[in-house]
Structure formats: structure tokens, C-alpha cells
Amino acid sequence: MYRSHVLVCGGTGCSSSNSQQIIDALETEIAAAGLADEVKVVKTGCFGLCALGPIMIVYPEGSFYSEVKPSDVPEIVQEHLLKGRIVKRLLYKETVQENNVKSLNETNFYAKQHRVALRNCGVINPENIEEYIAVDGYQALGKVLTEMTPQQVIDTILASGLRGRGGAGFPTGRKWSFAAANQADQKYVCCNADEGDPGAFMDRSVLEGDPHVVLEAMAIAGYAIGASQGYIYVRAEYPIAVHRLQIAIKQAREYGLLGKDIFGTGFNFDIDLRLGAGAFVCGEETALMTSIEGHRGEPRPRPPFPAVKGLFQKPTILNNVETYANVPQIILKGADWFASMGTEKSKGTKVFALGGKIKNTGLVEVPMGTTLREIVEEIGGGIPNGKKFKAAQTGGPSGGCIPAEHLDVPIDYDNLIAIGSMMGSGGLIVMDEDTCMVDIAKFFLEFTVDESCGKCTPCRIGTKRLYEMLDKITRGEGTLEDLDKMEELCYYIKNNALCGLGQTAPNPVLSTLRYFRDEYVAHVVDKKCPAGVCKHLMQVTILTDKCKGCTLCARTCPVGAIEGSVKVPHVVNQAKCIKCGACIEKCKFGAIVKK
Amino acid sequence: MKSLEELKAIRDRVKNNVTLRKEDADAIRVVVGMATCGIAAGARPVLAAFTEEVAKRGLTNVMVTQTGCIGICQYEPVVEVFQPDGKKTTYVKMTADKAARVVTEHLVNGKVVEEYTIGSISNLK
Ligand SMILES: Cc1cc2nc3c(=O)[nH]c(=O)nc-3n(C[C@H](O)[C@H](O)[C@H](O)COP(=O)(O)O)c2cc1C
Numbered sequence: 203m204y205r206s207h208v209l210v211c212g213g214t215g216c217s218s219s220n221s222q223q224i225i226d227a228l229e230t231e232i233a234a235a236g237l238a239d240e241v242k243v244v245k246t247g248c249f250g251l252c253a254l255g256p257i258m259i260v261y262p263e264g265s266f267y268s269e270v271k272p273s274d275v276p277e278i279v280q281e282h283l284l285k286g287r288i289v290k291r292l293l294y295k296e297t298v299q300e301n302n303v304k305s306l307n308e309t310n311f312y313a314k315q316h317r318v319a320l321r322n323c324g325v326i327n328p329e330n331i332e333e334y335i336a337v338d339g340y341q342a343l344g345k346v347l348t349e350m351t352p353q354q355v356i357d358t359i360l361a362s363g364l365r366g367r368g369g370a371g372f373p374t375g376r377k378w379s380f381a382a383a384n385q386a387d388q389k390y391v392c393c394n395a396d397e398g399d400p401g402a403f404m405d406r407s408v409l410e411g412d413p414h415v416v417l418e419a420m421a422i423a424g425y426a427i428g429a430s431q432g433y434i435y436v437r438a439e440y441p442i443a444v445h446r447l448q449i450a451i452k453q454a455r456e457y458g459l460l461g462k463d464i465f466g467t468g469f470n471f472d473i474d475l476r477l478g479a480g481a482f483v484c485g486e487e488t489a490l491m492t493s494i495e496g497h498r499g500e501p502r503p504r505p506p507f508p509a510v511k512g513l514f515q516k517p518t519i520l521n522n523v524e525t526y527a528n529v530p531q532i533i534l535k536g537a538d539w540f541a542s543m544g545t546e547k548s549k550g551t552k553v554f555a556l557g558g559k560i561k562n563t564g565l566v567e568v569p570m571g572t573t574l575r576e577i578v579e580e581i582g583g584g585i586p587n588g589k590k591f592k593a594a595q596t597g598g599p600s601g602g603c604i605p606a607e608h609l610d611v612p613i614d615y616d617n618l619i620a621i622g623s624m625m626g627s628g629g630l631i632v633m634d635e636d637t638c639m640v641d642i643a644k645f646f647l648e649f650t651v652d653e654s655c656g657k658c659t660p661c662r663i664g665t666k667r668l669y670e671m672l673d674k675i676t677r678g679e680g681t682l683e684d685l686d687k688m689e690e691l692c693y694y695i696k697n698n699a700l701c702g703l704g705q706t707a708p709n710p711v712l713s714t715l716r717y718f719r720d721e722y723v724a725h726v727v728d729k730k731c732p733a734g735v736c737k738h739l740m741q742v743t744i745l746t747d748k749c750k751g752c753t754l755c756a757r758t759c760p761v762g763a764i765e766g767s768v769k770v771p772h773v774v775n776q777a778k779c780i781k782c783g784a785c786i787e788k789c790k791f792g793a794i795v796k797k
Numbered sequence: 798m799k800s801l802e803e804l805k806a807i808r809d810r811v812k813n814n815v816t817l818r819k820e821d822a823d824a825i826r827v828v829v830g831m832a833t834c835g836i837a838a839g840a841r842p843v844l845a846a847f848t849e850e851v852a853k854r855g856l857t858n859v860m861v862t863q864t865g866c867i868g869i870c871q872y873e874p875v876v877e878v879f880q881p882d883g884k885k886t887t888y889v890k891m892t893a894d895k896a897a898r899v900v901t902e903h904l905v906n907g908k909v910v911e912e913y914t915i916g917s918i919s920n921l922k
Pocket of ligand 1: 395522701
């Protein structure tokens with residue numbers, strides 16, 4: 203029996219900052235101290251506070267160590283594990299108080315969070331099915347198969363109010379009931395783990411931290427709609443997630459939780475993986491199924507909807523990873539429990555991947571209806587370097603920018619649509635006053651131009667034209683008429699594109715035009731970029747009264763654009779300057795400015 | 798997996814493997830002094846005995862942990878038991894056998910083992 207468990211994050215973020223080396227060092231040091239029978243090292247999924255990785259939690263004390271280096275390990279073993287003295291200097295700052303150590307759940311980052319989909323991430327070893335079983339894993343599947351009819355399962359999901367977490371927010375129970383109502387010799391259950399939005403990583407974290415929850419939920423869905431085969435479509439760029447899914451599927455088969463005659467009820471269900479090559483459009487449901495079938499991943503018109511004719515022309519349901527991660531809890535704790543969280547039309551919680559100009563980058567799960575201000579200022583710890591909040595981008599390339607005036611809107615599906623953005627899969631990128639909104643719109647359009655599959659004209663050509671207009675504006679060559687034309691083109695693309703990719707691609711442009719039109723106008727009329735981002739619209743100049751002629755800038759400039767001799771104020775040759783800003787950073791006298 | 802009972806049996810067998818990872822304010826805390834003095838006096842087997850006994854009896858409301866030197870080195874191994882109501886009992890000169898008795902009498906049945914407490918052993922009182 204172990205008296206202490208040391209949990210080390212093995213998610214992608216912490217792995218890339220060498221958490222595996224820490225695990226290896228721990229095991230060596232623990233063995234050397236003769237503690238191998240007393241202390242167990244567990245590699246878990248993501249704890250959420252990625253900004254402070256690699257992260258380690260030592261139980262039973264619950265000590266939360268952040269930014270741990272392999273060289274810290276001997277001290278942790280000798281002091282904490284052997285002698286019981288917590289290594290204070292490594293503790294997450296916020297948990298350290300005068301005389302005692304605050305519990306992690308009381309820190310700003312965790313206090314407002316409510317973990318349902320992420321409940322096992324950072325708690326169990328995802329590569330060991332018994333740890334999942336220990337926290338009631340597969341109990342929901344057992345309950346469904348032995349005590350409930352398929353219709354009762356669907357009714358429970360309907361009553362819970364669960365809506366799809368993949369973006370559109372379609373009621374999950376409705377989707378299941380459509381597929382259940384269609385008779386066929388074969389039906390399929392698919393899981394969308396493509397997660398193509400730039401900046402989003404919640405689905406990856408669920409798969410890495412708690413893969414069995416997805417398998418269990420898919421089997422429950424299979425029972426509900428009458429399917430015996432499931433597919434998980436996961437991008438090959440997620441090697442840790444793929445690896446853990448492979449292990450999970452193998453173990454579930456060995457334990458008879460996938461395969462034939464599960465729980466002796468005659469129900470058969472199996473799951474296979476399909477790896478995607480990382481095309482954004484393959485996250486769209488019809489393109490995803492086309493890709494599983496072995497064809498080039500292109501969307502097709504709907505109807506027929508997948509519930510009627512989906513994968514291999516058979517009735518199919520497709521749900522997002524996070525959607526599935528809620529299902530077993532709903533079965534075990536009941537629809538009322540789930541529906542008690544959230545807002546009137548958006549129940550439960552939502553996981554957000556917090557990124558951009560924010561202190562606590564990472565993964566947070568909050569009840570629907572939490573305000574953006576709570577997420578940014580309290581959980582996220584605010585914006586670094588004393589800068590001001592300008593906007594938050596949600597919904598990735600299909601979403602929009604939310605300005606400061608809407609910081610207090612409770613976040614749910616419908617409110618986000620009303621303010622011109624959308625939930626999307628849950629990426630949340632915070633921007634400060636140094637961000638140019640025209641440049642942001644251009645960034646997302648560049649992404650959609652790249653990712654457009656080319657099948658329909660409005661998307662293939664329309665997004666390209668839209669991008670060109672944005673580019674023209676950032677060069678200071680746009681006209682006010684262009685702004686109107688651009689808006690018209692946005693609506694044309696929205697109304698005519700074949701799939702969701704094109705239909706939502708103009709959103710970043712429309713939302714920035716709506717809230718930050720003055721910035722567009724500044725680019726067009728004043729030929730200025732107020733945030734100082736667009737290179738064509740600014741100049742780097744040296745203030746003669748402040749320049750001491752130290753020559754540092756001239757030596758720093760990578761293109762030799764700064765001229766002048768020692769002790770004489772220097773000047774920038776605008777024809778050569780590439781506006782990289784290297785000189786500004788180097789100048790000790792604050793004599794160089796960008797405007 | 799042939800039945801729900803089989804799954805429940807696995808769960809009950811492995812449940813204790815993860816209970817350690819919960820932060821529980823209502824737990825009884827058993828704190829073993831593990832500074833150099835404590836270890837020299839034999840605190841390691843005491844700690845191990847507490848861990849074993851607590852696990853064997855499936856006591857999920859007990860947290861076994863360590864601390865440094867509390868300043869009464871001559872009485873090591875020292876073990877303090879903190880109850881959720883704030884009551885503290887200090888056991889001194891502990892051994893693995895004594896630990897087993899503390900688990901049965903104090904942690905399970907709520908009866909302090911008076912003869913091992915600092916009050917009975919030292920003549921301070
Ligand atoms: C261009 C495009 C990309 C998408 N990418 C994803 C994705 O990466 N993950 C996802 O779950 N849904 C994605 N979707 C939404 C899916 O089409 C689908 O609505 C969703 O997977 C359904 O699951 P849900 O009801 O559980 O949300 C995307 C849609 C579009 C139009």
C-alpha cells in the first residue's frame with residue numbers, strides 16, 4: 203500500500219517541457235531513498251494550469267508544485283517524501299500563505315471552476331483502466347445495459363439539455379433520437395476528435411487525461427441508437443492522445459467492456475481509430491465521414507443528414523469529444539443534476555482553452571453562464587504587463603471578437619451568437635491593446651483561405667478575395683468603399699458556401715467591422731494602424747533630442763538601415779527599414795519610436 | 798465483463814488506490830514525525846504500519862502524512878492525530894505494533910490509547 207502518490211502531468215504541454223524527465227528522475231531518486239514501496243509515481247493528464255508547467259501534485263498533502271525542473275527532484279524526494287517537509291519554494295505561489303498552505307481548490311484559478319468533462323484529468327493514470335474503474339468508470343455503461351431501455355437513455359440525455367460541444371450546439375438527445383428512429387442493418391457512432399481550431403486543445407486534453415470516458419460514452423450511444431461499431435477520428439498530430447486511445451481500446455477489449463456480449467447482455471460494440479492528416483475541413487461532419495470512408499475529405503450537401511445517411515450511407519451519429527465526456531456522468535447522476543448547472547438554454551459546463559495575452563494560459567471548465575470577465579480577470583489572472591483588455595476571440599476561425607463592452611455577458615451558446623461570435627469548440631484567445639483588429643481578421647482569413655477545400659466557389663474564391671481586401675487595407679491602400687464591398691462579400695459567402703467552413707469564415711471580419719470599425723477607418727482614411735502592428739502603416743523614427751549617438755541601434759539593425767556617426771543623433775533610412783523593432787528594444791534612452 | 802457485479806467487484810478492489818488523491822477537510826490526519834531524529838528512532842516502520850493498517854481496514858476518512866521535527870526528539874517516534882473537530886492527541890515512542898493498536902482503538906473506535914500518549918509517558922504532567 204502506498205502512503206503517498208506523486209502525480210506528474212503527462213499532457214502535451216507539460217510533456218514538451220520535459221515532464222517525462224521529471225518522472226524518470228523521481229523514480230530513480232525514490233528507489234535510491236528506499237521509498238519505492240511507499241511512494242507511487244503516477245503520470246496523469248492535464249491539470250489545466252499549463253502556464254506553470256511542468257506541474258506535480260503530491261498527495262495526501264495535496265502540495266501543488268509548479269515549474270518543476272529535473273534538478274529539483276532530489277530535494278522533493280529527500281525533503282518532502284522522506285522527511286515530510288514541503289518544499290515551499292516550488293509551491294504554486296498562490297497556495298503559500300503565512301503559516302499554512304492553501305488548498306488548490308481555493309486558488310483563483312480553480313475556485314470558480316467546476317469539473318465535469320475534465321473530472322478525471324490530472325487525477326487518474328489514463329493508461330490504466332483500473333484507475334478509471336476506481337472512479338466509477340464504466341458504471342454508467344453497466345447501468346444503461348442492465349437497467350435501461352435505449353429510449354430511456356435518449357430521454358435522459360434529452361432531459362439533461364446537453365448540447366453538442368463541437369461548435370453548433372445541437373441538442374445531443376435529439377440527434378440520437380433521429381438516428382435511433384431510422385431502421386438499418388448497420389449504424390455507426392463516430393467521435394469527432396479532429397479539433398482543428400487554432401488555439402483549442404480541450405479535446406486533446408480529455409483524450410490524453412481520460413480516454414476511457416469517451417469509449418464508455420460511445421458504447422452508451424451505440425446502445426441508444428442500435429449501433430455496434432464506433433470510430434474515433436483523431437488527428438495524427440496528437441501522438442500522445444492517439445497512443446493513450448490505443449492503450450485504452452486494448453484494455454477495454456481485454457476487460458470485455460468493448461467487444462461481444464458486454465455485461466452478458468448480448469450487446470456488442472467495438473471502436474476503431476481513424477487518423478486524420480490535420481485538415482480543418484475534416485472536422486466538418488460530412489467531410490469527416492467522407493474521410494473515414496477513405497476518400498478525400500470534402501463536405502457534401504445536407505440533407506440527407508448523417509442520422510439518415512451518414513458513414514457508408516448508414517444512419518450515423520457524430521459527436522464531439524467533450525460532448526461524450528459529459529454522458530456517463532449524466533447517466534449516473536441524472537438529468538436533473540446536469541440541468542441544474544448552466545443557463546436556461548445551455549446546460550452543464552464548458553471547457554475553454556485560454557490563450558493569448560493572459561497570465562494563466564491553460565484549460566478551464568466553468569458552468570455555462572459564467573461571464574467573460576470572470577474567466578479573464580479571476581480565473582485567467584488578468585492581462586500581463588499592465589496592459590488593457592481589448593477583445594476576446596471565441597470560436598476560432600468561425601467565431602468573432604468580443605469587445606470590452608460585453609465582458610459581463612453570461613457566456614452560453616445563444617448569447618455568444620447574439621453578440622456576433624460563437625461558442626465554437628471553446629478556444630478563447632485574449633487580446634490586449636497591442637493587437638490590431640484588422641490584422642486579426644486577416645490572420646483568420648489567411649487560415650480559412652489555406653484550409654478551404656476548394657469544392658465550392660463562394661468559399662474557394664470568396665475567402666481569397668476577402669483576404670486580398672483585408673491585405674489592401676493593412677497596406678493603407680483601402681478605400682471606404684472597400685469596407686462596404688467587403689461586408690457585402692461576407693454575406694454572400696455566408697449564404698452560399700456549401701459547408702460550415704465557408705458559411706462561418708466571414709465571421710471574424712464581420713465581428714471586427716461591427717465593434718472596431720474605427721480601426722478599419724483609421725487604416726483607410728488616416729493611413730494609420732492605431733495598435734502599431736501593420737508594418738506598412740508605421741515608421742520607425744529616432745528622436746534627435748533623446749539620441750546620444752551611442753551607435754548600438756545601428757549595430758543591431760539587421761538590414762543596416764540606421765545611419766549616423768558616434769555622438770551624433772542617428773537617422774533611420776526608411777527605404778531600407780523593415781520595421782522589425784529590434785532597435786527599439788535595444789535603445790537604452792527610449793529614443794526610438796514606432797508610429 | 799460478464800456482469801455489473803464483476804465490475805463493482807473490480808471497483809471495490811481498486812477504489813482505495815485513488816482515494817489518497819482527494820482533498821478532504823473532514824479527514825482524521827495522522828502525522829508522523831519524520832525528521833532526522835524521528836527516522837533515527839524508527840519512524841519509518843511506524844509510518845508504514847499506519848499506511849498498511851488504514852488501507853487494510855478501508856478507512857477512507859483517514860489521511861496518513863508526515864511532518865518534520867516538532868521539538869521533542871527524546872520522545873521520537875512521535876505521531877500526532879488530528880481530528881476534524883480540532884482535537885489533537887500526541888503519541889510518543891511509537892512502534893509498528895503500537896501503531897496497529899492506535900488504528901483499531903483510536904481511529905476506528907474513537908478511543909484514545911491513553912498509555913501511549915505523551916501525558917502518560919512523560920512525567921511532565
Ligand atoms: C469547418 C468545420 C470544422 C469543424 N471542426 C470540428 C472539430 O474540430 N471538432 C468538432 O467536434 N466539431 C467540429 N465541427 C463541427 C462538426 O461539424 C459537428 O457539428 C460536431 O462534431 C457535432 O458534434 P456535437 O454535436 O457533439 O458538437 C466543425 C465544423 C466545421 C464546419
